[in-house]
Amino acid sequence: MNSDNFKYTDERFADIMMLRYRLENFDSLSLRQKKLVYCLSQAALFGRDITFDQFGKYNLVIRSVLEAVYMNYEGSRETDDFKAFEVYLKRVWFSNGIYHHYGSDKFKPGFTPQFFINAVKSLDCRVLPLADEQSVDELCDTLVPVIFDSDVYPVKVCKKSDVDLVQSSACNFYENVTQKEVEDYYASMKKTDGGDLLSYGLNTTVVKNDGKVSECVWKVGGKYGAAIEKIVFWLQQALNVAENDKQQNVIELLISYYKSGLLRDFNEYCIEWVEEKDSLVDFINGFIEVYDDPLGLKGTWEGLVEYRDIEGTKRTKVISENAQWFEDHSPIDPRFKKKQVNGVSANVICAAMLGGGEYPSTAIGINLPNADWIRAVHGSKSVTISNIISAYNEAARGNGFDDEFVIDEETKDMIRKYGDLCDVIHTDLHECLGHGSGQLLLGVDPDALKAYGNTIEEARADLFGLYYSADVKMVELGLLPDKDAYKAGYYSYIMNGMLTQLARINKGHDIEEAHMRDRALIARWCYEQGKNDNVIELVGNNGKTFVRINDYEKLRVLFGCLLAEIQRIKSEGDYLSAKDLVEKYAVKVDPILHDEILTRYERLGIPPYKGFINPVLLPVTDDAGNVIDICVDYSETYTQQMLRYSKFYSTLV
Template sequence: MANGKQQNAVPSPRIHQLSIQKVFDGLSQNERLYAHHMSRAAWHGTRIILRQVSPESLGIYDFIMELYTCCAGDWKSVANEVQITSNELYAFLEYAATFLSNIGNYYGSGDQKFVPNLNIESLKKLATKSPKLKALYDEIAEPMLSTPPFSLGYPGDLAQSAYYPGPCIISKDEIALVSQALEGRLVFPENTRIRRVESAGTTFEVLQASVEKDEISQEFPLPDSKGIVRMHRGDHSQELARICSSLAAASNYAANETQREFLAQYIESFQTGSLHAYRDSQRTWIRDKAPRVENIFGFVEPYRDPHGTRAEFEGLVAISDTEETKALTKLVENSATFIKKLPWAEGTKENDEKGPFEKALFEPPDFASIHTLAYCSSIIFPGINLPNYNDIRQECGFKNVIISNRMSAESKKGDVCPFIDESEAETFQKHKYPAYYWWVVLHELLGHGTGKMMVQESEHKYNFDISNPPINPLTGEPIKSYYAPGQTWTGQFGDLATTVDECRAELVGAYLMDDEDLLELFGYTDGSDITAEDLTYNVYLQLGVDGLRGLQNFNIDDGKWGQAHSRAHFAMLKCLLTDGGGFMTIECSPSEQRLLVRVDRSKVVTHGKPALGSMLLRLHMYRCTADVTECRKYYEELSRVDGEYLEWRKIVLAKNQPKWVFVQANTFLDGDEVTLKEYEPTIEGVVQSWAEREV
């Protein structure tokens, strides 16, 4: 499968089954019914995500589903009937499985377009199976097979974004102006898209996701008075109606009143388009402690919006594992101890030794190990911390989950990492999973869960002493900036918000991964099979590897990063290389197309950790004080790809490794009985699982 200009051939995907049968069998009949209807609600979001990815994604999805229907899953008969080779059929199925797993024709991780390793004539032959296929072929063939666009991003010659649909290109400045106009009217952007309309004047249509429709709900001028904004409700109306219907059905089997309350709030938000109702749902959802069946719904993550504020729909339904959660509970109970060891708390007695840039009370969050039953998203994350609204996190708390049956993919032996020396390859693989697991745990709990934003809440009300502002540890002077009323983290930091937030969380996890008391909680000491020092060393090796791998998601054509985490990982690598006193180096041999990460084990704590701590403190302070200017100056330089890094990128691309494709189960309702069906971890199994979802 190809994925655009200057990209080497992508190896066949590695397919991982998100196994769920064992934990599903432990549910009561009522819990199964709740899980089934919630899962149906999640999967009904598929077509919303497709519409958010690219203009052609819905048509490609329908083409794959129609072809499956025409042959009833008997793929060999298709090859014989339309006279294509088995290799050509395999190439199409490989593309189909990758497309379905990513819910669109751009990788969920990286946002790069991928196209099938199939010529247009073979695709045309497949389309002869039915009149519907022929009509879909005419619609999708050209955009499905062509590059550019190469990636998602601000609309232009090289990139596209379905958050800004239509033939009329909208500029960055225009997006910012419309966003400013929405913010001024307290309209949250997460469930919107913006379309530029050519008319007598400059008109921008804001498409708001809701079941209810109206031609124009509001009309107002842009801040510069050079155009108007028209609000249109009813985007994704049909899909949201199906989601609401399934949520209403699930409410009949809810375990408690809290679940019924947030389901009603979900429905109100999806019906009306109100994100104020959605924010209420998040406050209620946080109160649903330790549910047997957990969920995440809504327009959640803004990773794919180039402007950094509009969010992709997401639906997750999962089953908690009580035994696995016990180990996480231990960490949660001791959280306050480790927060005091973070750079902004070191050396202070204020706020119970946590300092002024940390919440006074760290409310122990709900932290569960869960197994996903239905995860409708372009990225299957290994861990999640929500809600994404920082004011709600500070006022009400948050939840963390580790998705165990997704994390298990990291324990697979797979290919040897090409960036680790052969002499270390075996031990790196042995230590990788436990190091990665606990790094993710710390990322979610103490990375996303810490910090206090300096906020002016109203005209004369602040959440800090404005007459005696706290001292900024970066400058030694009182803070000079903070969030004004109505301002938010994503609204102020825009395209930097998600990548800086993820980078900060990754840094917190890595920074603490040498703490002996912390590692002992996890069962790692000097005497364990994998020692505490082994685990720490592996994390730093992974920092180097992830930083190199991140380069594959940097687009040299427009100088933009395609993925928030990739940019964060590269910035961390660059920090360690430039500020780590030589403790980490990258050995590069262009002639042998080789890059190797070298870490001096003796300097991890003395040089590596201080470098990470310095970077972490900067990002934390920029974030807490709304200092966008300094953050942009620092982070853009640290994540700049030039000089030797461009040479490294070429080698990284030449070492392309298989990407994960996930196959998930389905539930079916027969009367009051719910049955579970799992599918083989094959490309055929992936396609069958989606066909049987009937969405």
């Protein structure tokens, strides 16, 4: 294992810092478990091209052309144009396409169109992804406006309330259809099916040909079939080293779903996956989260391979064992509470491989499945990813952030003492219980909140975690050391929602991403509602703005009130109230404050975004060719990894 001189931080470019994560205690796994991790990791990596294509119809061709130039260009690599070209390529790799992974805007190249054209034309045409009978000139004519013209496919996911979201978004989930046609199509389908509990549209592209709207299914033999066949191959290899019969059945059901493309098969797989809780190794593989679709229907392909952090899971076990208590004591209307919380499974895990929508940028916690009815009847699985959190925390130490943005030494000391723990506890509560809490009223469409659904759902889970972080129950359960520890989490959350997350937004832009909107909504709503009692204050000092929290107990009351309203909106499917809350508190940015935060961040030199380089898993064989171990290597650079992935895991270009 190449772990000598392991460093969490790696290279930086644009607004991004690359990190590494360590596979803690990987050697303690059995050989069978290591083989399972390896097979599942191969399946996770073969979905990469799907994610690229989902995020824009030209992404795969652009990536291929950029890589061809990078590897074959014979001109000077010291010019400003080439250096800017290299940064652009790294950003495309990072974001699985030409749109910012968080903000959704198209990247602005720092090199000229003429440099790009000349570079492409200088190459042997055999290294370019030319379509049948396509010339190099025609290839350039197609790609130049897509890359350089800010008016051509400008944003991946449009969130504006006054436009056709489908036609204004560049994500590749729809073809030749309008938003109304898509909504009418699925409304008709639900009516025809009698409201069957399916995740309508999760694994399809909606198209219109000859005036008729239909779906292209993502499956073996369908769209993305070449990639899915490779995923299935490695899932089949994983069957041979599954830990138990139940896990083997889970993998078989996923394979069946990939072959059929039927959402009923997906439900069956999800139910079996939720109920399989004994294995040390687990995985996520498929079309899962819907944040990258403006209508919140289409699942981005993602992969994650994990193994349990046994020590850390002791903490989440305490939370999951008390799930009914948390549900019963929630400040929401009793009509929206679950009378019986079923099947809550919560683990702390180590990520072993990231893929698709979880790579290179990844979540620190996940709760699945997303179907409300499966959560209600069968439960959910929640994970907090300990080695990813550790990497983030290690990278942040000593970077000057607290000194720049935290109001006083007393608050800084509080955050240094309790901040990391509060972040973990909030993530645990958000994922383990928040997403699975509450219930829809009978007959409410799970998609009723439309484009605002993701923001409302994330706010609901965040508020659940915030409200309970301050409860004396957390001390009684041994999860927090004292009754005031929660204040570190409250301060950091409000500071982020009102101030510091603005560093992630380009000047003059609105807040677009669902998680950022959720944090802004909560912080700004509490600020406005608490003005009479001066709960939260924005304080100016030497030209800098700081957050001061004057009453933490009243802030908790405000979190509870907003949680009650957010749950009502979700439970009743109140689209208009969701729209009003989000548009009023979560979208617009104060330009003066924004300029200030950008300037302060720039002076610190802290990239606002971070992502990860995967470790390399290497099979070790004996003289007879039998695998006797899986070793972990951390020495691969970001560029080496991306070029290797394009060479060995490309299936669609």
